[in-house]
Amino acid sequence: MTGKKTAEVVVIGGGVVGSAVTYFLARNNLDVILLEKGAIASGTSGRCEGDVLVCDKEPGFDCRLAKLSLDLFPQIASELDYDIGWTQKGSLLAIENEEEMEAARKFCMQLAAEGLPVRILDRNEVLEIEPNLAKDIVGGLETGCDGSLYPMGLAYGLLSDAKKRGAQILTHNPVVDIKRDSNGNIQKVIARNGDIITRRVVNAAGVWAPAIGKMVGLNIPIKPRQGQMLVSERTFPVARRKVMEFGYMMAKFGGGSYARRVSPEMEEFGIALVFEPTEAQNFLIGSSRRFVGMDTSCDIRVLRAIAERAIRFFPAIRDINIIRSYAGLRPYTPDHLPIISKTEVPGFYVVAGHEGDGIGLSLITGKLITQMICGEPLDINTDPLRLSRFQEGENVLRKETKPTS
């Protein structure tokens, strides 16, 4: 980077969230520079799955935010000159017993009231559409609108479009500090390869967002929550769509006293079935949920438990080889909602903390923060997403987690 640089907005972080922000800002004709410390999508966005889901969202605000984002994907995917692998085959929550079925019926009605295309299937109907599921599954909850894509492709596609509109993407260039003037306004961003003069910064640094927040004296309560995944060899089509287990959502997200019949290790590692067939004819299985700091190494005990859970639902995969495993760090917030917010520091915005939903929520995040920066009306009231909710002690703990991703 040579010479003095200036920008109307500097975006820090080149994951899917920062890429979506850069895309929308550039589309609104703002002069934007994105700074990424490594390669594009080298953080969590390169170590995840690509589901764009509404089926696992809490009815109400959570669900509406996810649907707003989902609805942006078909159009944007068709406009990008990069194949992001967008498909919209829907998803299935597998139901293991009658107790789960009763809860699933209620949940289905709530999702239907949100306008989602959902229906309950009995065992025969489930086995007709997914014949490789275990024969003792009692039914399923099908969501017609859920989609999937290649997360790294999404980041590349959005940034390629943003570049054509004048955005500058500076990779391998970590931000080391942010300087403010005596009134607290942002003056410049100091990056390893040079300074950038700017009045506005968007912190899209995922699990590193707290470190960027510290540069301007803000406390951002995001913690890394590790998730491990397995990738199979190419094989016969085991399932046609995303399949997850309803029971985990019920035990953890629905509250109450429901306990799944799983091993102590599965409880300890937060294992829930996530099965994702890919266009390349292999499949991904996951996932786990653990707080182990910034550790992205895989643990054989966790991988074994993930595989056992997947075999319980898909006995036919028992002899299929696993070719790869990986772990990523979900940017977790105490109430499981992302932060999409201006802050008490003039010109400093935060878009981070999407936990297991950052791929799905990336587009609405980019759109909302751009609306905020440009002073346009917002697509949805972002009050529940403001950073200050944590300082005000309003972060009433919502249900522990969601089963997906």
Ligand SMILES: Cc1cc2nc3c(=O)[nH]c(=O)nc-3n(C[C@H](O)[C@H](O)[C@H](O)COP(=O)(O)OP(=O)(O)OC[C@H]3O[C@@H](n4cnc5c(N)ncnc54)[C@H](O)[C@@H]3O)c2cc1C
């Ligand atoms: C196993 C697993 C499965 C998942 N599956 C799904 C799924 O199916 N659907 C879904 O919606 N979500 C899923 N998620 C969650 C999703 O991956 C994340 O929410 C999302 O990737 C977060 O994106 P991000 O852009 O906020 O963060 P990141 O992708 O981590 O991007 C942040 C970027 O900031 C950069 N950075 C950090 N510090 C600096 C600095 N000082 N200067 C410059 N750059 C910096 C980092 O290098 C990084 O590239 C999954 C997560 C995991 C772990």
